[in-house]
Amino acid sequence: MDIIIADDHPLTLQGTQAFVESYGHHVVGTCANGVSALNMIQLRLPHVAILDINMPAMDGLDVTKKIKELKLKTKVILLTMHKELMLYNKAREFGAYGYILKEHAQDELKKCLEEVEKGNQYVSDSLLKDLISVRETGTSELDKLTFSERKIVELIAQQKTSKQIAEMLFLSEKTIEGHRTNIIEKLGLPKEKNTLLKWAMKNGLDR
Template sequence: MRILIADDHPFTLMGTKAFVESLGYKVEDVCSNGITAFNLISSHQPAVAILDINMPGMDGLEVLEKVYRLKLLTRVILLTMHKEMTIFRKANQWGVAGYILKENAQEELQKCIEIVKKGGQYISKNLENDLVIDTHSGSQNYPIERLTFTEKKVLELIAQQKTSKQIADMLFISEKTVEGHRTSIIQKLELPKEKNILLIWATRYFK
């Protein structure tokens, strides 16, 4: 069984690779950003892809969504530090095969791979207690769930009054990409085209 692993932290990437190989599996590809991960999944079609959620270029959820929409056969396991219910729901919506918190990975990854390769779904046994209910999930804030993980991160940084250049540097993307995210966020949240509208909205939302 061929496996791909993607994580933007080198030590986590190589540590996960070594662990998976110690279980007897063949790790065919490793990479550190979502765009490369998706391209490798498309071309090599590994049986399983183990992805970090927070990656430059394209986040793990976006890769998962593309795999789901294109009906690719690769099954996706997400390794993440994020415990927000909204992120888990979105992953489940896009057919995630495995969802594990990084803090539990050493105990659970082996069992997860075994279940996933048999066609099952594995959700971390600790997840039910660890998932954080989104305190902003009231009906008036529902549009926030339309945003991708990266767009939410951009919005959080806007709330911290970071400039597009600072956001680009922090997320390892270009300023042009940040501006594209800004435009997309405004459209998805159906905000009026007013000066500093994103800063005003984000500051209220993340207060």
């Protein structure tokens, strides 16, 4: 199969490419962000796109959603470090064929590609166990936020300013400030100075 790979971590990108090529597939392009990935997918029309979920400009879910909207035939496999039920449900909604945790990618990517080539969907067993446990223990405060909002909160936890976050996510500072306001309302936080930073650090997002 012709495959495009997108990941903003160079070592992960190179490693994934090496694995995919060792399985006999042809990597027709690699890129480091979602916008480049979508452009390349539209240009090359690969059989499969292997996308990191957490990327600048457009994340893997955004690209997957756009592929569905454009009715492209490229099948998406998402690689992620996230185990949240909300993200998995979004991936299913947007038509992703594969959903694999990065920590198990070396073991499961080959099997996933085999299943996707047959037209089947693939979700790693380890992830399904985690998702079931999440269902049983209920939702967290973070489940109230969109993936983009989570990224912003994580960057706030790293004590990044709105201007720095805007530059990192290729958005305007005004947009980031708008997201901050929405996040504070969703979480029901007091409207005081550094309220989001305090909440993020309290919930361990600075680690």
